[in-house]
Amino acid sequence: MRGFYILINILLFIFVLSNNSMVLSQEGSKEPLAKLWNIDNDEIPEYLNLERKLILVDGILRPLLDNDNFGGTRIDVIHNRIFINTLNFTRADEIKNLTQINQYIDLLEFVKVFYSTTKxxxxxxxxxxxxxxxxxxxxxxxxxxxxxxxxxxCDEDISLNEKFFTAIKIYEPNPILNFHRCNAGINNNSSNDIGPKIVVKQVVKEILAGNGIYSPININGSTFFLTCSAGFWARDQANINYIATTGHCFVDSDLFYLRELIDPSDLIGQMIYHLKNPDFGLIQLNLENVRPIACVINRNSRQYTELIIDDHIAVSSIGAHLCHSGQTTNVECGYLKALSGDGFFKIRIHFTDDVLIVSAWSRKGDSGGPVFYFKRSYACKSEWFNNYEC
Structure with missing residues (x-):
């Protein structure tokens, strides 16, 4: 689906960005998290601290909730609350009185609903x-x-889905239908929306997570390019370097370039492994042309265009922020809406229910890009940031 960012979960890494990744300034445009939460850049550290505490408490709370008396939890960093969908308030009172929960009672809000997780x-x-x-x-x-x-x-697929929309009306409650103009253009350009940074006298180019990668395809004798995004830098036990991306980026050619041009000096490498399910591919890097950098490209920021990857995590709290970087939409942040097993994706003959769903906008060309979580940010002087000494 082109409107929501859909994450195939089997081989997914959620990257954590290091403390150095975001240096705060009110100059220029807002950082992606500030846009998501509708706050100022200098408020980001405070809200990240709130979110981490909510995630911690949510992790303590969820194992205590059964699927028949409750309908799930979600965190809300703006209101500093965990909302618990509740059918049985007697059971809710019992949970409130538990020692491990009582100390966090001010963060909890039990909300009356009619449908359980089981339903x-x-x-x-x-x-x-x-x-x-x-x-x-x-x-x-x-x-x-x-x-x-x-x-x-998508609006464009309404006619294809008419029979499906009619068939699902048998379910109570009637599912909510949500439509997007998926083929509409976007206006998400940045003054930093430029090609790969060239280093070492323009011989070796850097490639970051989220950079565009291009594979030639032949249509009626003419050469076009399929656009995808670099995922993350990987290395095997033999010390061979790769860029991970999606498997469906492989079509006609297994060669990938930094630009929409068949130029040997722009060759990233050859995709030596690809699968459609799970949707995963590995490009063996040509280190004579490209140098992988363990950073996420952030073209939406005027000052901090590279975000340092620190670690990877599992995500578990509905309502937590997640961001992605891709060639088309650059960096977008949204809220985790559904975990694996609580959603599905169906298009053409492809179906999977092993997905994470995030309310961040994506477009064609973003496929393969990294998904990440901001761990922490400090207000640092710019010269400290540039030397990675925050």
Whole structure:
């Protein structure tokens, strides 16, 4: 689905950006997290601290909730709350009085709902089956905020999905239908939206997570290029270097370039491994041409165009922020909407229910780009940042 960022979960790494990655300034445009939370750049550290505490408490709380009396939890950093969808308030009172929970009671808000996690999972299973029966083009997930199933479709695919939309009306509650103009243009350019940075007297080019990568395809005798995004730098036990991306970026050619041009000096390397399910590919790097950098490119920022990768994590709290970097939309941040098993993706003959769903906008060309979480940011002087000494 081109509107939501869909993450195939089997081989997914959620990167954590290091403390040095974001230096705060009110000059220029807002950083992606400030846009997401509608705050000023200098408030980001405070809200990251709030979010980390909410994630911690949510991790303590969730194992105590059963799927029949509750309908899921979500964190909300803006309101500094964890919202717990609740059907049985007697059970909720018991949980509030537990020693491990009582100290966090000010962060909890038990909300009355009508549908349990058990009910919604059952509905989702039936709806996902119908998506295969009617060959739907859609994305579906359990939305904790709405206590319902949300089906997302492109405006362009409404006619293809008419039978599917009719068939799912048998479910109570009726699923929420969400439509996007997926083929609409975007205006997300940055003054830093330039090609790869050239170093060492313009001989070796740097490649970062989120940079565009291009593979030639032949259509009726003419050469065009398929655009994808670099995922992350990897190295095997033999010390061979790779760039990971999506498997579906392989079409006609297994060669990938830094520009939409078949130029040997721009050759990134050859895709030596690719799968469609899971959607994963490895490009063996030509180190004579490119040098991989363990950073995420952030073209939306005027000052801090490279974000340092520090670690990788598993995500588990609905409502936590996640961001992605891609060639088309650059850096976009959104909220985690559904975990693996609580959503599905169906397009053409491809179906999977092993996905994470994030409410960050994406476009064609972003495929393969990294997904990341801001661990922490400090207000540092720019010269400290430039020397990685924050």
């Amino acid at each position: 919604l999972k059952s509905n989702l299973g039936g709806i996902s089956n119908l998506s295969n029966v009617h060959n739907a083009y859609c994305l579906g997930h359990i939305d904790v905020e709405f206590n319902n199933i949300v089906i997302t479709s």
